Amino acid sequence: MYLFVLGRQSEISLAEIRAVFGNAELVLPDVVLVKSASPPDIDRLGGTRKIARIIYDNDGKPAEFLIKKFSELPQGKITLGVSHYGKAASADSAKKTGMMIKKQLNRSVRILPNSAAEISDAASLGNKLGTGTNKLELLMAYVGHRLIIAELIGVQDLNSYTLRDRGRPKRDARVGMLPPKLAQIMINLASPKPGDLDKGYLGGSTEGSHPKNVFDEVKKFSGEEVETGPKYPSNEPGFGLTLLDPFCGTGVVLQEAALMGFNTYGTDIDPRMISYSKTNLDWLSRTFELSNFRTFELKVGDATDFKWQQPIDTVVSEVYLGAPYSVEPPPEKLRENMKTCNLIIEKFLRNIAPQLKPGTPLCLAIPVWFVGGKTYYLPVADKTEELGFKQLTMRLPDQLTDRLTYHRENQIVGRNLLVLFRDKSL
DSSP: EEEEEEEESSSHHHHHHHHHHHHHHHETTTEEEOSSSSOGGGOOOOEEEEEEEEEEEEEEHHHHHHHHHHHHTTTEEEEEEEEESSSOOOHHHHHHHHHHHHHHHHHHHOOOOOSSSSSOHHHHHHTTTTTTEEEEEEEEEEEEEEEEEEEEEEEOOHHHHHHHTTTOOOOOOGGGGHEEEHHHHHHHHSSSTTTTTGGTTTTTOOOTSSOHHHHHHHHHHHSSSSSSSOOSSSOOOOSSOOEEETTTTTHHHHHHHHHHOOOEEEEEEHHHHHHHHHHHHHHHHTTTTTOOOOOOOEEEEOOOOOOOOOOOEEEEOOOOOOSSOOOOOHHHHHHHHHHHHHHHHHHHHHHHHGOOTOOOEEOOOOOOEEEEEEEEEEEGGGGGGGGGGEEEOOOOOTOOOEEEEEEOTSSSSSEEEEEEOOOOTO
């Protein structure tokens, strides 16, 4: 059993975990318990910040258990971080746990200072917690009278995501800049069926798969010494699956799909975007030393009438988001923009539906607007069945809506994630 710490938008993180593993128990707003036959690979999950193996679950006396565990560690200095979760969690409560352990042990223990209830991701990475026998982080979740203690096995590699975002040679803010984490989440949401990723569906063994020269790339990009280095999910050849992005832009979805083992197929109406995608994918192949690079194809094409080649196993795309806004638009301009976006997306869905095999999964990021304290969704989001698609309803705990929406504070244009399947009845 494993403990997952969810990302900033917990509902999207939870949806991704359920798509990948089939089920998950939400025990706190930001903590999920997951059953997995093998240790989950955090590099495959865009919405999970930390993963830890559960070592104690309300059984016996926790203080005695922890002292016994630490007493059995090999000789040498121990580096320990303590993170607390739950209503009563605080920096003080986490500090007390660390000091209790240090006081009881007759050996050298370095306790990482807590400025909050949880050790930050950067501190976990920087101190290499979870990477060695004597470099540990305890994640302690207080769920009512239940205490769950887990030992960190993975933390999200911020260096790798930064490189794959800002380190790419071609970027264009005018067409939107899909975060690599969100692209990863979308690919997982469009997994052909729940649990496949956990069974190796999107990649093979990660043992020995980390690239040799990426450390230098991060150092060159950031100007800082980087010891941990970025990682990626798999260096295995493709698995015969092809992912299509019909609005590929600068190729963020294609990039993340290639790192997850897919063959990639991208189209875009703008020849400049196809050129940018090619440059970025060539950079990806060199930087991550993908000697057996997944096959990829790029073509100029209008998604509203283009005829794609087969096979297409899954479709993941950030579609047309409309005009960018730095200030809230007047109502008439917003209505005009929404009408244009809705028309393009509806025409695209009508065009692609007969080209997909029944059951083909899709995850589309379509625009949603936050103006004047109100949220404006596109009408097409509620008529996907008329267009030949079944929509997966998430029904997540404590959600007032079934919609999955990616949105940053003070952002006018957000992303509404649609998880669809090509309807067999069409």
